[in-house]
Amino acid sequence: MATARMTPGADLPPPRMTTGPAGWARANLFSSPGNSATTILVGAVSLYLIWQFLGWALGPADWSVIPTLGGTLIIGQYNSETVCPSQDCFWRPQVSLLIGVTFFGILWAVAATALVRGVALTVAFVSAGMALMPLPFSEMGMDVRLLLLLNIPAVFLGYWLGKHTPVSSTRNLIIIAFAGFLLVYILLGGTVFGFFDVPGLQVVPSRYWGGLTLNLLLAAGGITASLPLGILLALGRRSNLPFVKFTCVGVIEFFRGVPLITLLFMSQTLLPLAFPRDFPLDEVMRAGIVITVFSSAYMAENIRGGLQSLHRGQTEAARALGMPPWNTTIFITLPQALRNVVPAIVGQFISLFKDTTLVFIIGMFDILQIGNSFIGSNREFLDNSRELFLFIALVFWTINYGMSYVSRRVEETLGVGRR
Amino acid sequence: MTTNGDAQANGEVEDIIIARDVHKWFGSFHALRGVSTTVKRAEIVVILGPSGSGKSTFIRTINRLEEHQRGEIIVDGITLSNDIRNIDAIRSEVGMVFQSFNLFPHLTVLNNITLAPMKVRHTPRAEAEETAMGLLERVGIPEQALKYPAELSGGQQQRVAIARALAMQPRIMLFDEPTSALDPEMIKDVLDVMRELAHSGMTMLVVTHEVGFAREVADRVIMFDEGMIAEEGPPNEFFTNPKSERAKLFLSQILH
Numbered sequence: 001m002a003t004a005r006m007t008p009g010a011d012l013p014p015p016r017m018t019t020g021p022a023g024w025a026r027a028n029l030f031s032s033p034g035n036s037a038t039t040i041l042v043g044a045v046s047l048y049l050i051w052q053f054l055g056w057a058l059g060p061a062d063w064s065v066i067p068t069l070g071g072t073l074i075i076g077q078y079n080s081e082t083v084c085p086s087q088d089c090f091w092r093p094q095v096s097l098l099i100g101v102t103f104f105g106i107l108w109a110v111a112a113t114a115l116v117r118g119v120a121l122t123v124a125f126v127s128a129g130m131a132l133m134p135l136p137f138s139e140m141g142m143d144v145r146l147l148l149l150l151n152i153p154a155v156f157l158g159y160w161l162g163k164h165t166p167v168s169s170t171r172n173l174i175i176i177a178f179a180g181f182l183l184v185y186i187l188l189g190g191t192v193f194g195f196f197d198v199p200g201l202q203v204v205p206s207r208y209w210g211g212l213t214l215n216l217l218l219a220a221g222g223i224t225a226s227l228p229l230g231i232l233l234a235l236g237r238r239s240n241l242p243f244v245k246f247t248c249v250g251v252i253e254f255f256r257g258v259p260l261i262t263l264l265f266m267s268q269t270l271l272p273l274a275f276p277r278d279f280p281l282d283e284v285m286r287a288g289i290v291i292t293v294f295s296s297a298y299m300a301e302n303i304r305g306g307l308q309s310l311h312r313g314q315t316e317a318a319r320a321l322g323m324p325p326w327n328t329t330i331f332i333t334l335p336q337a338l339r340n341v342v343p344a345i346v347g348q349f350i351s352l353f354k355d356t357t358l359v360f361i362i363g364m365f366d367i368l369q370i371g372n373s374f375i376g377s378n379r380e381f382l383d384n385s386r387e388l389f390l391f392i393a394l395v396f397w398t399i400n401y402g403m404s405y406v407s408r409r410v411e412e413t414l415g416v417g418r419r
Numbered sequence: 420m421t422t423n424g425d426a427q428a429n430g431e432v433e434d435i436i437i438a439r440d441v442h443k444w445f446g447s448f449h450a451l452r453g454v455s456t457t458v459k460r461a462e463i464v465v466i467l468g469p470s471g472s473g474k475s476t477f478i479r480t481i482n483r484l485e486e487h488q489r490g491e492i493i494v495d496g497i498t499l500s501n502d503i504r505n506i507d508a509i510r511s512e513v514g515m516v517f518q519s520f521n522l523f524p525h526l527t528v529l530n531n532i533t534l535a536p537m538k539v540r541h542t543p544r545a546e547a548e549e550t551a552m553g554l555l556e557r558v559g560i561p562e563q564a565l566k567y568p569a570e571l572s573g574g575q576q577q578r579v580a581i582a583r584a585l586a587m588q589p590r591i592m593l594f595d596e597p598t599s600a601l602d603p604e605m606i607k608d609v610l611d612v613m614r615e616l617a618h619s620g621m622t623m624l625v626v627t628h629e630v631g632f633a634r635e636v637a638d639r640v641i642m643f644d645e646g647m648i649a650e651e652g653p654p655n656e657f658f659t660n661p662k663s664e665r666a667k668l669f670l671s672q673i674l675h
Binding site for chain 2: 311313314316317318319320321322323324327331332335336339414
């Protein structure tokens with residue numbers, strides 16, 4: 001047998017030119033004359049485009065439009081003279097951010113993984129980093145900067161709370177997230193949903209909320225609500241009870257079949273009919289509900305796909321052990337289904353975040369509409385619209401890429417045992 | 420273990436499974452055509468038969484993974500019906516091992532075993548884990564407790580599946596071709612565990628093609644054909660001197 005000729009233990013070096021950057025380039029870029037030509041052509045075109053872009057971005061481009069808009073991109077009309085006459089309302093969105101960052105700190109303590117720590121610290125330091133923006137102090141006062149810097153202590157405060165107080169159970173986390181969201185909502189509005197006003201706070205109706213704050217608020221609410229709602233719709237669609245099943249099918253098919261813009265229009269005219277006449281349903285709430293339900297219809301179909309990808313034996317094994325159907329769903333099928341569709345779920349999150357820009361349709365000023373209307377009403381900046389929209393695109397891309405990156409890392413972590 | 424005498428003294432039924440004229444259709448396909456048999460406590464029954472003969476379907480009706488549409492099945496004194504509490508009660512008394520293992524891939528071996536006792540019987544975690552470790556010891560792989568199923572060989576996975584079923588302390592174990600998906604050298608490990616289980620006094624219904632196992636361990640062999648029991652009897656008699664033509668033909672095909 002040939003085995004006699006094999007010297008045990010001697011690792012031969014790999015053949016030349018298969019390792020290192022040169023080997024990689026050879027294998028992937030220059031493996032054949034055709035591939036080499038393609039590589040050179042695509043490389044030349046890419047370099048030309050990059051060169052052109054850099055030549056514009058660093059040369060004739062005038063980025064001053066961004067600092068001119070400054071905080072307006074972040075909070076919209078919130079602190080303007082018409083909305084907040086004393087112009088001292090800026091701290092309210094900022095404290096809202098602090099609340100959010102504190103919550104990230106709590107999550108960091110609870111999850112105790114490098115990924116969540118990275119996310120929490122990144123969010124905190126990016127928020128705090130805005131304090132260093134090279135704007136004159138007349139534009140961005142010391143108070144604003146200090147409040148931004150507080151995001152760093154806030155994330156550590158959250159971490160400490162998560163470690164040393166009983167906030168870290170799943171139930172408490174849900175309660176805190178919900179309470180935090182309500183608190184932000186009340187703080188921004190200066191009123192408890194129109195029932196009574198908070199003493200000492202200027203009432204700022206939600207139609208004046210704007211800028212990136214509005215996008216983030218709608219996205220945070222939408223993302224946290226659409227996942228559980230999507231799960232319920234997906235489970236409902238698979239239910240054996242005809243009433244539950246057809247209700248869920250109806251909701252899913254209706255909201256998937258109608259454009260979001262149409263739904264947003266309808267939210268202003270039709271949604272109030274679904275609530276008592278005096279119910280204080282403000283603009284942001286209406287838009288949020290529509291965006292959430294729209295997104296959860298897609299989410300439900302993603303999750304249903306995950307549920308259908310599971311082998312029937314999984315349910316049978318659980319049922320054979322005497323686990324009731326509800327337990328089987330919670331502990332066996334749902335965790336596996338969700339894990340299988342993490343990319344689709346995060347894709348839906350990203351889609352939802354981008355869709356928040358559509359609220360301009362109902363007259364709200366999100367970050368994109370702020371930029372758009374600013375260019376429209378300040379003709380001297382007309383030539384700078386490129387710079388402005390590029391910047392707004394970069395803001396969206398950064399946040400969405402962050403979500404995408406987190407999703408990939410989550411997939412890797414959850415991939416354990418599925419090899 | 421309890422002998423039959425003790426069992427009767429305790430007021431337990433001796434005929435732990437009674438099937439009377441069981442019929443089952445899949446759509447218009449008549450899969451079980453009047454199966455009647457009785458299994459005594461601690462009896463080991465091996466079920467043989469060509470594929471599509473209804474043998475798997477029959478043992479799946481016993482824990483109601485398949486619903487029978489006519490006839491009567493009584494498991495440990497409980498008549499199978501559509502009452503959901505009834506079904507869950509029976510399922511936790513009847514353990515089942517599948518051909519494709521069906522371990523939960525997102526849980527560690529230990530959690531695979533402890534999940535049902537904790538959720539169904541409300542056993543405290545520490546106690547459930549202690550039992551689970553004991554069972555893993557019994558099936559010979561305690562060192563795999565913290566791994567995920569996909570990191571185990573097929574034979575190890577099937578032994579975990581047996582431990583998982585045993586964790587519910589069932590009175591009956593159903594095996595649905597437990598070794599059919601295994602490499603030859605792993606079959607022995609699984610059969611050894613099943614042998615040990617048989618000697619401990621467990622009531623077992625085993626669908627298998629392992630003739631050696633049947634000869635050695637079974638108290639009775641049942642041969643299914645076309646949804647009916649074609650022949651049954653003690654293994655020695657069945658394998659050496661089958662009475663029906665159908666059994667003779669089948670044996671000539673599997674005993675080459």
